[in-house]
Amino acid sequence: MADNDQPAEGPVPTVYQEVQRTPEFQELRRRLRSFVFPMSAAFLLWYLLYVLLASFAPAFMATKLWGNINIGLVIGLLQFVSTFAITTVYVRYANRRLDPSAERLRVMIEEGEA
Amino acid sequence: MDLLAQGAAPASVGNPLLNIGIFAVFVVVTLVVVFRASHTTGTASDYYAAGRSFTGPQNGIAISGDYLSAASFLGIAGAIAVNGYDGFLYSIGFLVAWLVALLLVAELLRNTGRYTMGDVLSFRMRQRPVRAAAATSTLVVSFFYLLAQMAGAGALIALLLKIPNSNTLGQGLVIAAVGILMITYVLVGGMKGTTWVQIIKAALLLVGSALITVWVLALFGFSLSALLGQAVSANPVLETAGGQPKQLGEKLLGPGLQYGATLTAKIDFISLSLALVLGTAGLPHILMRFYTVPSAKEARRSVVWAIWLIGIFYLFTLVLGYGAAALVPGGATTIANAPGRTNSAAPLLAFELGGEVLLGFISAVAFATILAVVAGLTITASASFAHDVYANVIKSGEVPPDAEVRVARITAVVIGVIAIAAGILARNQNIAFLVALAFAVAASANLPTILYSLFWKRFNTTGALWSIYGGLASCVLLIIFSPAVSGSPTAMVRDVDFHVFPLANPGLVSIPLSFLLGVVGTYVGGRQPVVEAKFAEMEVRSLTGAGSEKPIVH
Numbered sequence: 001m002a003d004n005d006q007p008a009e010g011p012v013p014t015v016y017q018e019v020q021r022t023p024e025f026q027e028l029r030r031r032l033r034s035f036v037f038p039m040s041a042a043f044l045l046w047y048l049l050y051v052l053l054a055s056f057a058p059a060f061m062a063t064k065l066w067g068n069i070n071i072g073l074v075i076g077l078l079q080f081v082s083t084f085a086i087t088t089v090y091v092r093y094a095n096r097r098l099d100p101s102a103e104r105l106r107v108m109i110e111e112g113e114a
Numbered sequence: 115m116d117l118l119a120q121g122a123a124p125a126s127v128g129n130p131l132l133n134i135g136i137f138a139v140f141v142v143v144t145l146v147v148v149f150r151a152s153h154t155t156g157t158a159s160d161y162y163a164a165g166r167s168f169t170g171p172q173n174g175i176a177i178s179g180d181y182l183s184a185a186s187f188l189g190i191a192g193a194i195a196v197n198g199y200d201g202f203l204y205s206i207g208f209l210v211a212w213l214v215a216l217l218l219v220a221e222l223l224r225n226t227g228r229y230t231m232g233d234v235l236s237f238r239m240r241q242r243p244v245r246a247a248a249a250t251s252t253l254v255v256s257f258f259y260l261l262a263q264m265a266g267a268g269a270l271i272a273l274l275l276k277i278p279n280s281n282t283l284g285q286g287l288v289i290a291a292v293g294i295l296m297i298t299y300v301l302v303g304g305m306k307g308t309t310w311v312q313i314i315k316a317a318l319l320l321v322g323s324a325l326i327t328v329w330v331l332a333l334f335g336f337s338l339s340a341l342l343g344q345a346v347s348a349n350p351v352l353e354t355a356g357g358q359p360k361q362l363g364e365k366l367l368g369p370g371l372q373y374g375a376t377l378t379a380k381i382d383f384i385s386l387s388l389a390l391v392l393g394t395a396g397l398p399h400i401l402m403r404f405y406t407v408p409s410a411k412e413a414r415r416s417v418v419w420a421i422w423l424i425g426i427f428y429l430f431t432l433v434l435g436y437g438a439a440a441l442v443p444g445g446a447t448t449i450a451n452a453p454g455r456t457n458s459a460a461p462l463l464a465f466e467l468g469g470e471v472l473l474g475f476i477s478a479v480a481f482a483t484i485l486a487v488v489a490g491l492t493i494t495a496s497a498s499f500a501h502d503v504y505a506n507v508i509k510s511g512e513v514p515p516d517a518e519v520r521v522a523r524i525t526a527v528v529i530g531v532i533a534i535a536a537g538i539l540a541r542n543q544n545i546a547f548l549v550a551l552a553f554a555v556a557a558s559a560n561l562p563t564i565l566y567s568l569f570w571k572r573f574n575t576t577g578a579l580w581s582i583y584g585g586l587a588s589c590v591l592l593i594i595f596s597p598a599v600s601g602s603p604t605a606m607v608r609d610v611d612f613h614v615f616p617l618a619n620p621g622l623v624s625i626p627l628s629f630l631l632g633v634v635g636t637y638v639g640g641r642q643p644v645v646e647a648k649f650a651e652m653e654v655r656s657l658t659g660a661g662s663e664k665p666i667v668h
Contacts, residue, residue, distance in 0.1 A: 047206075059368075067339030069342070073367070105660070
């Protein structure tokens with residue numbers, strides 16, 4: 001329990017403010033936000049589109065493509081595919097573009113504190 | 115989510131003794147594991163967060179164990195068997211929701227909190243009011259979710275142990291036995307023991323459903339199209355005891371059977387979808403699982419494992435549901451009229467394929483599912499009460515850790531007893547809406563404050579309190595005045611009609627309202643100066659993991 005989570009107590013460790021101002025931290029934050037915000041908007045819109053199609057265009061969704069497989073089933077399965085794909089892409093992005101920088105900053109702070 | 119449908123006469127399938135026998139094996143194995151885990155449950159970090167010693171993959175399997183409740187397993191397979199495509203819509207919402215957890219919540223939360231959501235909020239806000247608010251919404255969500263799980267046990271007992279709903283004593287004893295087992299897991303094993311129970315249960319559930327899925331597909335030459343064709347031709351019409359016959363056939367393959375009747379039903383479905391997709395990342399028993407791993411990177415790996423396992427499981431339910439409609443003699447009509455109603459789809463399919471033994475296995479998995487999910491909820495609720503309310507609100511943080519853990523254990527027993535009592539009392543009630551309500555409250559009361567707190571610098575105590583209490587109150591009020599409680603054929607109260615809100619799911623109103631209240635409250639309380647240093651600390655820690663709790667090595 002190295003740290004205390006109570007706001008009102010203790011002197012403020014300025015090391016966090018210093019790190020917050022470094023270009024490396026600013027870049028790390030920009031990289032995280034520029035990935036997760038647009039991606040969240042995209043998958044939520046794609047899901048909303050699916051829900052709206054299922055609610056208001058059932059005849060379109062029931063259109064048969066081959067055998068008994070219809071458009072609704074294919075779009076539904078595509079929701080699974082897009083979820084798995086976004087997961088994989090994010091993990092690769094985080095491993096390459098976020099983790100090394102986060103790790104460097106963490107070591108810097110924890111050695112600075114000690 | 116039709117977990118509490120009432121049974122008629124017990125179906126003549128399966129052997130109750132065999133079902134109990136296989137479940138007893140599960141209980142013995144998990145008890146051994148829990149007792150072995152018990153010598154490391156001394157500290158608060160051990161009891162609440164398993165000493166942060168689980169790996170990402172282990173925690174990911176445990177998350178899927180926590181998440182795939184009886185509602186997912188029995189409810190969705192049954193909904194697909196009877197309502198076709200509309201059942202599938204549910205599972206997609208439950209899966210896509212995990213992207214919110216992966217991208218926006220899991221890692222940042224792991225880095226800034228210790229055990230509860232209250233930890234994250236109180237990081238840079240006034241501790242006592244926000245902790246009290248976070249604990250209130252945690253306890254409400256946990257209680258609704260718990261009640262739905264325990265009440266579902268009644269339907270399951272009628273189906274699998276052939277104890278009819280009229281036999282209050284018999285069902286009551288089984289519910290009490292399940293509740294006492296659950297309390298034992300939580301008290302003896304703490305978070306570590308509970309996590310192992312989740313892992314074992316998730317493995318059994320995934321193996322069992324994979325087996326049935328492959329079996330069903332093999333019968334149709336691995337052609338999904340042929341399986342769908344058989345489901346269509348075997349179910350021209352659905353006949354239920356009290357209702358009008360419903361045309362099925364080709365309609366099983368497209369959307370609209372359950373939600374497409376009226377414009378209100380369609381909007382209700384959109385409301386439900388919103389609550390599902392935004393509620394998951396606000397469910398307290400899911401949030402707490404992120405603290406059982408040593409780092410943010412492991413939290414990320416947990417969610418990735420959970421997404422794959424949950425996604426694959428929901429693909430199985432597609433085959434399970436249509437398979438039950440195609441292969442169970444009498445199809446959807448038999449399923450809808452069996453004890454436990456639509457929940458009986460997967461068990462009846464298991465019996466059709468593998469006889470008493472496979473049914474016994476699936477029954478045991480279903481009981482294990484209720485047991486494990488209830489244990490996860492109980493430990494979360496007890497942690498929230500002991501850590502947020504007792505230690506930090508009542509005692510202002512001046513409590514020795516072992517006293518806090520003692521309070522958590524006592525709370526777990528109290529919650530367990532309440533769950534048993536509620537399970538027995540709610541047995542014959544239609545409370546299916548409670549799961550949807552739990553998701554709606556999680557999405558309205560928890561998610562907006564978590565997101566604002568992590569990403570918005572100006573967000574302050576007033577905003578958090580407005581958002582949590584506003585989201586919570588609007589959800590509960592809208593539900594009370596909704597057709598789920600009065601004024602519809604499936605309502606909880608049937609004699610009077612006081613419904614004024616047209617939707618059974620409050621999410622479409624309460625979620626945007628709560629996001630809005632967070633903004634309005636923040637500006638109303640705007641005179642509170644932003645504590646720059648605290649925000650810097652939170653932001654830097656959330657992104658880098660500096661200063662976050664490390665695993666305990668025993």
